[in-house]
Amino acid sequence: MELFYSTDIKKSVITLSGAEADHCVRVMRHREGDTVFVMDGKGGLYNCTIARIVLPKRGEAVVECSVVEKSQGVGVRNYHLVMAVCPTKNMDRYEWFAEKATELGVDSIVPIISDHSIRTSVKKERLEALVLAATKQSLKSCLPVVEDAVSVTDFLNRDFGEGVLKLMAHCEEGEKKTIRERLGDFASDNLRVVLMIGPEGDFSQKEIELALKKGFLPVTLGPSRLRVETAAVAGVSEIYFASI
């Protein structure tokens, strides 16, 4: 089973365009009448028949699909997770985190720029493409959002609303619990978590103080010295396993 992605959904007609249409007809060589599955990135999964293909010799293909059946909530988790992670020096490592987080389950990836960050920008389009591929590959119907990079301070100053478990993994001394202990303390039917992972040199003192002031709870990732992307994937994994 292979999934396509489209947000162009009008009643019982879904249109694939751009890379999705291209992949459908030029790579997978689907023809009119074929059955395909399309997800809307918001939990909807559509079983469709290809009704019409526009395939110019050059330029963009367009695929019109007739919806046969719709399922809602396919692969939907019982928690909402925002991963705010500082970019790694080597972007491959951040991309690996984004892919693994998508497979395990994440709703939003926010590249946060710390006072100690060496890299201060990310290629958002590339991350989005990777996250889309991982979503389709792992047969999920919800597409994680890749947000624009934002400074740690601006991120902390956001209004996260009530009932959100806000966690920061930092390396400063002090009383810290594990992620699972924090989840246990929080016990909620409608779990919403924000987890912040710092850069190689850790968050700055100022950032840690602001986080505590803003209600973020410190968490420990244990005694191992983990790379940024390893810490981030381990965090996603821990929240995923705590939910099953």
Added chain:
Amino acid sequence: MELFYSTDIKKSVITLSGAEADHCVRVMRHREGDTVFVMDGKGGLYNCTIARIVLPKRGEAVVECSVVEKSQGVGVRNYHLVMAVCPTKNMDRYEWFAEKATELGVDSIVPIISDHSIRTSVKKERLEALVLAATKQSLKSCLPVVEDAVSVTDFLNRDFGEGVLKLMAHCEEGEKKTIRERLGDFASDNLRVVLMIGPEGDFSQKEIELALKKGFLPVTLGPSRLRVETAAVAGVSEIYFASI
């Protein structure tokens, strides 16, 4: 702090050779009298002074270090973990697993070849080099072993001894517990775990049956469809977090 690795340890003299010596004097440009840290891969960490450097224009450098102080058990875990994981089609993904497992904590990596494996060999030397780099980078003093590839059947027919928690993550229907539940049931002061992760198409029916016969307990990795290397890293991460 940067770690070097040597097993050539005689009383208070440690000799670095090969790539380690090269890295020490040609890349890091250490000189006689410098302080360096050397680990023996078995839990020993040595604070040393460089006593003598042999640095030919061509050919291998040799670095003789005088031990100033030895610490035992640095970065040593309270459990022993064997990860028996089928190779991925793309070796990059297996190498990622090996690196991440090393950071989080693993004692032995066994490439197992399933009836359903597409790739039936791995570059052991490359994996060993990656595992050594990750061990040094994460400041661990124990070096995980990369074993030769072995068939799933031969692996299952090994004598693992008494008191080992043997787990297999497979996708067949049936009653399964999470890794954490299995760890909870097992409760041991001297935890020894073997975790088997199958190939893309899952273990074969025959392999699953043999595993059950050999006392392996099935575990679930939850509802997400995970790639092989993601499942493996999530498994290592789950055992790591359960130990802290």
